[in-house]
Amino acid sequence: MDLDVFITAHGAEWDRLEALLRRKRHLTGAEADELVTLYQRVTTHLSLLRSSAPDPALTGRLTSLVARARSAVTGARKASWRDAARFFTTSFPAAVYRLRHWWMPTAILSTAIAALLGWWIAAHPEVQAAIGAPQELRAMTRPGGQYETYYSSHPATSFAAQVWTNNAQAVALCLVLGAFAGLPVLWVLYTNMLNLGVGIGLMSSAGRLDTFLGLILPHGLLELTAVFIAAGIGLRLGWTLIDPGPRSRRTALAEEGRSALGVAVGLAAVLFVSGALEGFVTPSGLPTWARIGIGIAAELAFLVYVYVLGGRAERAGETGDVETSDREAALPTAA
Numbered sequence: 001m002d003l004d005v006f007i008t009a010h011g012a013e014w015d016r017l018e019a020l021l022r023r024k025r026h027l028t029g030a031e032a033d034e035l036v037t038l039y040q041r042v043t044t045h046l047s048l049l050r051s052s053a054p055d056p057a058l059t060g061r062l063t064s065l066v067a068r069a070r071s072a073v074t075g076a077r078k079a080s081w082r083d084a085a086r087f088f089t090t091s092f093p094a095a096v097y098r099l100r101h102w103w104m105p106t107a108i109l110s111t112a113i114a115a116l117l118g119w120w121i122a123a124h125p126e127v128q129a130a131i132g133a134p135q136e137l138r139a140m141t142r143p144g145g146q147y148e149t150y151y152s153s154h155p156a157t158s159f160a161a162q163v164w165t166n167n168a169q170a171v172a173l174c175l176v177l178g179a180f181a182g183l184p185v186l187w188v189l190y191t192n193m194l195n196l197g198v199g200i201g202l203m204s205s206a207g208r209l210d211t212f213l214g215l216i217l218p219h220g221l222l223e224l225t226a227v228f229i230a231a232g233i234g235l236r237l238g239w240t241l242i243d244p245g246p247r248s249r250r251t252a253l254a255e256e257g258r259s260a261l262g263v264a265v266g267l268a269a270v271l272f273v274s275g276a277l278e279g280f281v282t283p284s285g286l287p288t289w290a291r292i293g294i295g296i297a298a299e300l301a302f303l304v305y306v307y308v309l310g311g312r313a314e315r316a317g318e319t320g321d322v323e324t325s326d327r328e329a330a331l332p333t334a335a
Contacts, residue, residue: 003055010045014062017042017069024072039069090313092266095259095320096229097310103232106189110228114193114200121201128205131198141206147199151215151283171267174230185234192227214288218295219278222302226267226274233260259320273298 017038203212244252
């Protein structure tokens, strides 16, 4: 494609569309029809430009022009309670369910690594000595020690808010770092599993593993599930960068990225529940069996939510992306 000839041939149409967009509130019927026609033509021009002569400056101009024209043609739509309901009943569970083959293996492997680290630490006193001095370890693991008092060290409300913020940041980090081929996500996962393994190992060596599990399980089941989902989807996003499949890399990353952002919002709500459990249930005076039972019930409720609502939505064609009407118009690309 000769770019100068292309600009000369179609530049007047682009300028005309620009002029119509500037006065879109005062168009006559004929001008509105002209705007629609020009929008369709410029969309085709942009497609040809991307596939044959991808000039960054011109592509940027036409992309902006097409986006503005599309908004003028289709009209802006305000978010509503219907959108929120659709997100939590369809989009979010569908996205999590669709990518279960990424986060379920992540969860199983990560849990196995944490258990293995815990056994290794518990079985090797020299490893424990490398973690801390004997008096420091006793201060952490003894009855009323740091592992127990941590959950009641602050008022429940502020503690729950702090936990929610920290966990939401960790989840967002997993999703964002997925764009870097997924490798940093593995480090985030390892760090979390190492911390868990250290707790298991030290408390087990002190003969108080039951106490530790009674403190971790009420909130940890749901919290770790959210981390595993974020890590799995982050890894999927990184793999999309390597192998986009039949889609163009740009389209694949856009679709998976929008889905990942939606999952981040949904997981923030999940972590809010987990933070509430950690702030109010874990340090409560309830019997251990009751606290663990609440944690298991919350975990099962979430999994049923994902597999029932998400499975139904995924089978109906939902992917977790935004609605079709809110997506950028799909353009053909060169084979």
